Amino acid sequence: MRSRTTTWFECKIRYEKTMEDGTQKKVTEQYTVDALSFTxxxxxxxxxxxxxxxxxxEVRDIKKAAYGEVFFSDSPSADRWYKTKLQFITIDDKTEKEKRSTVNYLVHAGSxxxxxxxxxxxxGGTMIDYVIASVAETQIMDVFEHNKTLGNKTEVDDRPEYEQEASGEEAK
Incomplete structure (x- = not known):
């Protein structure tokens, strides 16, 4: 399981899809991309x-995602995306009362x-107390990260383009 924290955007695409019976049907599908801006x-x-x-x-809609982190699964059965809401539990030092802060995540899983x-x-690998407030399947078809391809190896390159150019690498 790998996670990625960045700014995510949910995009809806409308196109004519060839169905299993060979007919053409207009469909709208939702995808998530890693980007710095709407453009x-x-x-x-x-x-x-x-x-x-x-x-x-055509791109029908783009909106900033309510989550900042995505958990990617390596499991071959993982074909769905779930929006999860976690509540982190802390104790307020002054009032000594329990305080909950909510954070949303997108999780790749098969069920x-x-x-x-x-x-x-x-x-579980963290020291943070949490409660899973909700888990709901989304209509997201896939998540695309900002990748850089090198031969058969794909890696995420977070460096600005000018740093890539300065090192002699082609900026993508």
């Missing part, structure tokens, strides 16, 4: 989807119990 999110989703969609498509197990796996 970058739009460019990123267009680039990513151009490889999968033949023909025209709801797997999503809960993944949360416990990631959060």
């Amino acid at each position: 970058e999110a739009e460019a990123s989703i267009i680039e990513e989807m151009s490889a999968y969609i033949s023909g025209e498509f 709801l119990p797997e999503a809960v197990k993944s949360i416990d796996e990631v959060m």
